Amino acid sequence: MRSESIIKPSSLKMGIPNLEAFSNTLQNLAESDNDIIVVTSDSRGSGKLVPFGEKYPEQIVEVGIAEQNLVGISAGLASAGKKVFAVSPACFLTARSFEQVKNDVAYSDNPVNLIGISSGVSYGALGTTHHSLHDFAALRAVNNITIICPADNYETEQAIMFAAASDFPVYIRFGKKPMPFVSESKDFEVGKGRLVREGKDAVVIATGETVFPALEAAQYLEDNHNIQIGVVSMHTVKPLDGGLLKELAKSYPVMLTVEEHMVNGGLGEACAAFLIQSGFSPKFKIMGIPDEYTITGSQVEIFEHYGISGRGISKEILELISL
């Protein structure tokens, strides 16, 4: 069973990288709003913002390789009325600049939009320094910041437009490889998970680039085991959609979460804590990157290695169901 062949590529429309959907959306926004300011830390190229810089040279600020400075300066700009997008690799933005995020952005309520590019294990074999497997956990522990991890181009565009219009801090993280559209419905709303596929036997709550492999697993289980799996794109990791979680727990006996994040402190633990405190105890499994020295490989190889694939997710669901 090759996970790539579970869903025929034609059945889901292919998009561009979320990274490019982000930079296109930002350009569109800047066209009619010269308060939009992009701040970069030698990350203009990695952020696909070279065309933005050429078109709106007055609306891009470069701070050099200095991520703490990036977030501090962004907070200052935001305090003076600018609509700021601070763009840097998610690993540095949420680790190096963590105190600036906590104090200067979140605590001080400066509405900076933090854009974590090449998040999760997008940097593959560049290794742990370049992975952001901690960002949900770190930022979930900070008051006053919305955390969004879009699955496809549509969710990315919507998240960026939401951030531009919001007057509070937002963190959005995504990867750099082309993503298929996970649904045709136009029902994105920050704070509300999207049920992108209905089922009855189990539900997979996924986020970002793990929604697609969850859909692959659902298709495989339907085709081969006659098992119906629901799939949720839980693009907003915080605030968590508790209403939806309760509904899911009532209708699905088996729940599995999957995220491009360490299994500690991310979406899975957030869902588990919410459910247990709401009186639910479904069969439950958290999938993600385990708490170990991450294996070397490309993003795809790392996903496969840790079972974040149609095959891996199917296997876990079959095991959970048989318990």
Place this chain on the structure above:
Amino acid sequence: MTEIELKLKSLEYRKKILRYIKMASAGHTGGSLSCTDILNVLYNRIMNVNPQNFKNNERDRYIQSKGHSVEALYVVLADQGFFPEAELETLCKYKSHFIGHPTRKVPGVEQNTGALGHGLALSVGTALAAKLDNLHFKVFTLLGDGELAEGSNWEALLAASHYKLDNLVVILDYNKLQITGPNAEVMNLEPVIPKFESFGCSVRQVDGNDLKELENNLLDVPFEKGKPNVIIAQTVKGKGVSYMENTLKWHHGVPNDQDYKLAIEELNNQISQLQKPQLHEK
């Protein structure tokens, strides 16, 4: 090793850097080529470190702060016998220990780097430990010019000079380029020498692609008693391959078959040029 042999080593290192970057389909080409000569002199002429003494606390230390130029480090470590060179064929491949930034899973690597702006503080701590224990080893660290925008470097320098770490050698790979463009356009660094001097360092400026000049200056350490040593190594990004030199795209460009062939031809030509006069002398 004669001076010519040392020069040949740099050229062989460059060929290998390109070979393994090509095999991995990934790498930081320009920065690895700019610091090749620095690593060559450090490991073959200056430092007291080898596979035999690597567990010995009195060995000299090399901490590569600009971790992305890892290919240069891996190639030199293989040449020093820390591991068989063939292992580099797995660079960046599934399950390999050879990831795209220095990792202590690889024999000979002192510290895990890759996020810029960490190596100097690590080096200050290591050099301070030497002073505390009255050990005589030296600590060498290599920084990128773009990297100097990280404030952590300047915090570490304050401490280096506060603790009078004349056993610390900071080498700046001053190739004037970073990812987005020239430092001067991205975040101006100049005047850099007075900056280091005002932080209490003893500063020298050298041609960082001139082996003899590098060696002579490194042998002079400590430049002044009680002061951290700083070497501003004027280098060329992409050094040794004409079309890569001073060219932005080669920061992390990977050569295709044609690029690779051209690059190896150029380096082979430089090798034969070096070997010619040697034959006449005999």
